[in-house]
Amino acid sequence: MYKFNGFTQTGLNFLQDIRINNSKPWFDEHRSVYDHELIQPFRALVEQLTPEMLKIDKEFETRPAIGKTISRIHRDTRFSKDKSLYRSRLWLTFKRPSRDWKEAPAYF
Template identity: 35%
Template sequence: MKHFSTETFRFLKDLSSPRDKKWFEENRGRYEENLLGPLRQAVTDIGPALREVIKDLEIRPAVNKTITRINRDMRFAKGQSSYKDNMLALFYREGRKRLDAQLFLGFQPEGVWRGLYVPTPLLALDSPMASEIKNDPQGVIDLAQDIGIGDDIDLVACKKYGEIDRTLDPAKAESFLEGPHLCALQTCEPDEVAADPATFIRETRDVLIQLVPLWKLYSGAIG
């Protein structure tokens, strides 16, 4: 069984510098052993528990299913490195990757993000969450508090993955519609992950399940 380690983050740090295909092929073994393999195992370990509460969730542990690609599409990334220094597992309903909020586990050189990602369209004034806030703003605040938002889970606005734009106040219902993207997340340090990867995976599973009620509000999947 493959586990995350300090080598996971060392490999991602190496990708922070521009790398070409020759370098990547020379380091493919590191990628598969320290990043892709453990991330596939994480999806295998976490996915079934999530699918028990979201019946049609995508949980196949494969690139372009739950796992993002490490290489960039250079048609849209001119002037950037061919490879990203982050990689994520994303959980969304089958066939709705661009439509749903996503439960996620993401690795970058500085550590791990885990939580709920909400794209811009689901923060719009005609979104399911906007309707929920209009009908019962205190109910949204209370649900978030019960989940742990503002306690051990932060509510933040982001412009891109890995960069927090600003921390939001979960005691204000309007915070749940701020963007351009929104995340409810926990962060973990590399040493914390590497010291006990099995516990890290169990805790990640529990955090993602904890966030499912909020995911349902954003995705319009109540019931």
């Protein structure tokens, strides 16, 4: 297990740069930065927080995976005025894995 020690300046720079260079070719070229400097630390953070979050609600989704506890960087542009392909921020959530998750505690 990788220990969460925060995010690197390289990872934070990636999030700033994706706002300017919001294209698939740029993202593909910098994918390793995204994977190593952002996703890997986010997974470690989820793993470290999981025991405490399960004390709050044993039904929380705690898999350290994109689309489960870690937000997707790809935007759904179908119904948005902003047609940017990628988000310039990431977050994690602990919530129940159901359509009615709004009826129970959730942490963002």
